[in-house]
Amino acid sequence: MALALQAPTARPPLPRKAMVRRPRLVRALRMAREVPLAVLVAPAGYGKTTLLAEWAREDARPFAWIGGGEVADGDSDVLLDAVATVLDELEPVDGETLDALSQREPFVLVVDDAHLLRPPSVRTLGVVAQLVGPGSTLALASRCEPQLGLGRLRAHRLVVELHARDLAMTRTEAAALLDKAGLAPDPRAVAEVVARTEGWPAALYLAAVSAKEQPDPALALTRFGGDDRLIVDYLCDEILGPLSRESYDFLTESSVLDRLSGPVCDAVLGRRGSAQLLRDLSRANALLTCLDRHDGEYRFHALLAETLKSELTRTRPERAALLRRRASVWHEGHGDMDAAIDLAVEGHDVQRSSELLARVGPAYVATGRAAALECWLQHFSADEVRASAGLALTAAATSLVDGDRNRIEQLADAAARALRRSGHDKHGSMQAGVGVMRALVQRAGAAQMGEDAASARRREADDGPWASLCVLVEGVSQHLLGHTEIAEPLLEDAARRGAQRAPIVHVLALAQLALLAIDREDWTEAATNATRARTSAEGAGISEYPTCALVHAVSALLRAHHDRVEDAQRELQQARRLLSMLADFAPWYEAEAKLVVAQAALRLSDVAGARTALSEASTQLRETPDAVTLDAWLEDAWARADTYAAAAVGGPSALTTAELRILRFLPSHLSFREIGARMHVSINTVKTQAHAVYRKLDACSRTEAVTRARAIGLLDG
Amino acid sequence: MSTVIDAQLTQGARELLRRLVLNDERTVRTALEGGAPAFADTPVLDRKTEALVGLAALLSVGANATACRVAVEHARGARASDEELVAVLLAVAPAIGNARVVGTAPALELAMGFDETNRLD
Numbered sequence: 001m002a003l004a005l006q007a008p009t010a011r012p013p014l015p016r017k018a019m020v021r022r023p024r025l026v027r028a029l030r031m032a033r034e035v036p037l038a039v040l041v042a043p044a045g046y047g048k049t050t051l052l053a054e055w056a057r058e059d060a061r062p063f064a065w066i067g068g069g070e071v072a073d074g075d076s077d078v079l080l081d082a083v084a085t086v087l088d089e090l091e092p093v094d095g096e097t098l099d100a101l102s103q104r105e106p107f108v109l110v111v112d113d114a115h116l117l118r119p120p121s122v123r124t125l126g127v128v129a130q131l132v133g134p135g136s137t138l139a140l141a142s143r144c145e146p147q148l149g150l151g152r153l154r155a156h157r158l159v160v161e162l163h164a165r166d167l168a169m170t171r172t173e174a175a176a177l178l179d180k181a182g183l184a185p186d187p188r189a190v191a192e193v194v195a196r197t198e199g200w201p202a203a204l205y206l207a208a209v210s211a212k213e214q215p216d217p218a219l220a221l222t223r224f225g226g227d228d229r230l231i232v233d234y235l236c237d238e239i240l241g242p243l244s245r246e247s248y249d250f251l252t253e254s255s256v257l258d259r260l261s262g263p264v265c266d267a268v269l270g271r272r273g274s275a276q277l278l279r280d281l282s283r284a285n286a287l288l289t290c291l292d293r294h295d296g297e298y299r300f301h302a303l304l305a306e307t308l309k310s311e312l313t314r315t316r317p318e319r320a321a322l323l324r325r326r327a328s329v330w331h332e333g334h335g336d337m338d339a340a341i342d343l344a345v346e347g348h349d350v351q352r353s354s355e356l357l358a359r360v361g362p363a364y365v366a367t368g369r370a371a372a373l374e375c376w377l378q379h380f381s382a383d384e385v386r387a388s389a390g391l392a393l394t395a396a397a398t399s400l401v402d403g404d405r406n407r408i409e410q411l412a413d414a415a416a417r418a419l420r421r422s423g424h425d426k427h428g429s430m431q432a433g434v435g436v437m438r439a440l441v442q443r444a445g446a447a448q449m450g451e452d453a454a455s456a457r458r459r460e461a462d463d464g465p466w467a468s469l470c471v472l473v474e475g476v477s478q479h480l481l482g483h484t485e486i487a488e489p490l491l492e493d494a495a496r497r498g499a500q501r502a503p504i505v506h507v508l509a510l511a512q513l514a515l516l517a518i519d520r521e522d523w524t525e526a527a528t529n530a531t532r533a534r535t536s537a538e539g540a541g542i543s544e545y546p547t548c549a550l551v552h553a554v555s556a557l558l559r560a561h562h563d564r565v566e567d568a569q570r571e572l573q574q575a576r577r578l579l580s581m582l583a584d585f586a587p588w589y590e591a592e593a594k595l596v597v598a599q600a601a602l603r604l605s606d607v608a609g610a611r612t613a614l615s616e617a618s619t620q621l622r623e624t625p626d627a628v629t630l631d632a633w634l635e636d637a638w639a640r641a642d643t644y645a646a647a648a649v650g651g652p653s654a655l656t657t658a659e660l661r662i663l664r665f666l667p668s669h670l671s672f673r674e675i676g677a678r679m680h681v682s683i684n685t686v687k688t689q690a691h692a693v694y695r696k697l698d699a700c701s702r703t704e705a706v707t708r709a710r711a712i713g714l715l716d717g
Numbered sequence: 718m719s720t721v722i723d724a725q726l727t728q729g730a731r732e733l734l735r736r737l738v739l740n741d742e743r744t745v746r747t748a749l750e751g752g753a754p755a756f757a758d759t760p761v762l763d764r765k766t767e768a769l770v771g772l773a774a775l776l777s778v779g780a781n782a783t784a785c786r787v788a789v790e791h792a793r794g795a796r797a798s799d800e801e802l803v804a805v806l807l808a809v810a811p812a813i814g815n816a817r818v819v820g821t822a823p824a825l826e827l828a829m830g831f832d833e834t835n836r837l838d
Binding site: 608638 | 764782786787790794796798823827828830
């Protein structure tokens with residue numbers, strides 16, 4: 001029988017100055033007074049011992065302590081001797097240790113580091129828990145779940161448990177810890193560091209120590225990560241050090257994955273038995289969290305993942321690249337394109353990222369996920385994007401959202417050059433993408449637009465990612481040229497194609513069909529199509545896309561026709577706002593949308609607004625001289641505007657697109673010069689347009705203009 | 718009949734001019750307020766011409782961009798094209814001279830929403 005290395009103590013550890021009180025957890029423990037067993041299970045550094053000490057100070061019962069390390073090498077007899085010794089120090093009682101448990105006055109027996117005990121000793125603790133008297137509690141602190149038959153105890157409500165998720169610090173507790181460490185970060189910094197550490201107390205403390213060593217502690221705190229040497233050393237000592245070689249290699253290599261499961265680990269790492277190993281590591285609390293109730297999927301603690309990834313990339317970069325590629329392919333094969341792209345982007349695999357993004361780009365833009373594409377693209381430099389056909393095409397597609405014509409043109413050209421350089425100029429789908437984007441923004445007129453779109457469509461497969469957009473642009477071209485009988489079936493086809501996979505194409509096609517219906521005075525069908533467009537845009541999360549301005553304009557016109565004045569005005573405002581966000585997009589689109597705005601404004605007797613929209617549309621129509629449909633609308637609208645006697649040009653609705661752009665900057669702290677720099681115009685232009693904004697809003701100052709604009713809904717807030 | 722009406726219009730215009738020469742207060746006040754003259758039932762100048770003439774007057778006296786902008790908006794609201802707006806400056810140029818033309822051109826440019834010259838700085 002091995003002897004304990006030192007006599008067990010009956011006293012809890014002394015409180016340290018830097019300790020943070022955690023009354024919410026102590027309350028949970030004190031409220032379980034009649035429960036015989038309390039179990040704290042969490043990895044190292046979660047403050048289990050500190051919490052037990054705080055509990056001991058708050059609870060009226062006497063506490064007895066045994067350190068697991070003191071009895072780790074012994075058998076259950078050694079443990080029982082230790083139990084008897086510490087309990088007798090509280091209250092000497094005659095009789096066998098176990099028999100005497102129920103005769104004692106209520107007490108709390110703490111066994112710290114219970115994970116160090118051998119299985120027979122753990123089973124003995126189970127017996128102790130059954131035999132303690134009413135009001136007494138056995139409290140275990142362990143890094144892994146003790147095998148005490150907790151399932152049965154839970155069913156009978158005989159155990160109170162605290163796990164890592166309970167012991168993780170809240171923002172308030174974290175702020176207190178950081179404050180005691182000599183830092184006084186603002187709430188945002190606290191939130192950031194809590195998110196990065198997931199509330200792990202040891203990591204928060206190390207973050208504070210690391211931050212204090214740096215010139216800007218507040219900034220350093222928010223950047224604390226798994227590559228900081230303090231956390232690396234701690235993880236190596238407490239988590240990774242005790243692991244077997246197999247487990248360590250497994251964790252390091254699988255760190256390329258955000259979500260771990262048996263099948264994906266087996267496939268990516270080229271091994272077997274990953275599911276069992278994951279389960280064992282999770283139960284051993286190697287900072288591996290189970291994400292479901294079936295031990296099917298796990299994730300690393302964020303800091304551990306960073307540390308392992310950093311280690312893998314530093315020591316075995318080729319292996320890291322290979323693992324990421326395998327993982328990307330696996331996820332792609334299992335339909336998780338986001339995960340596949342994440343892995344390719346994280347590994348800076350330009351070729352694979354280019355392939356994947358080119359495939360999903362059009363659909364993601366069309367379904368309101370342009371922001372996700374932009375996030376991925378930000379991982380690559382501007383030169384890398386331009387040099388890769390897939391990346392350039394994806395970037396051009398995201399620019400469709402804002403209608404940034406210059407950017408679309410430049411990136412489409414870059415994609416075309418990259419395709420030629422790679423010898424892939426026969427690559428149909430990408431060529432179709434390049435072609436249709438050039439068609440959209442070219443200035444040679446509606447007929448050329450239609451020809452370019454038709455040519456692009458011939459290069460694309462019928463179910464290819466660019467097919468629906470090609471059909472839409474062809475249909476729009478025919479509509480502008482006045483070929484209604486050709487336009488309508490194309491637009492219906494585009495609406496059908498877009499319904500499932502490309503909502504932006506779907507809603508724009510419906511808007512065009514609504515306009516065709518209005519032209520033949522079928523207001524019922526027009527209303528049906530416009531309502532479907534509006535509803536679909538909302539449902540797909542794309543109603544705020546600047547290129548959806550036309551949808552709102554059509555909706556405004558129809559509501560004005562049906563005398564739904566307030567609804568019409570709201571839609572009109574939205575259309576104007578979105579139009580002001582377009583950065584010199586296709587002239588035909590802006591002209592068409594502004595003509596519809598003007599028609600709606602006239603129905604609402606807003607002559608000033610109509611005239612402004614008409615004069616802007618006139619300028620833009622110069623660049624689409626063969627758009628006979630729009631020419632006819634323009635003449636008709638001017639004629640109707642001229643019937644109004646009033647010649648006023650004032651009022652909020654008469655704000656031009658450029659003035660609306662300036663208005664968006666007025667609530668900011670930027671000076672006119674700074675606004676000019678942002679908008680690439682001179683200060684004089686900003687000043688002139690700002691003065692026009694003030695006049696039309698009947699304001700004498702910038703502040704007043706902002707207040708008025710907010711009051712009438714031209715600005716948020 | 719049209720000859721009679723024309724004669725009436727001419728007589729009305731001449732009387733208006735005479736009253737302005739005499740600084741007839743009511744006539745001057747009405748003129749400054751703008752609007753259709755008393756001697757005609759309908760506007761004599763069409764909306765676009767009236768707006769362009771107003772712009773011409775502002776350019777002639779060297780008005781700044783903010784002042785010109787309202788006139789530009791009126792003109793555009795009356796279907797004046799950008800070419801016509803620039804043509805106004807050219808039309809008054811011989812009368813206002815080199816210095817005034819060069820001095821007022823930037824104001825017209827800003828009022829029209831163009832920025833090229835100002836970005837030369």
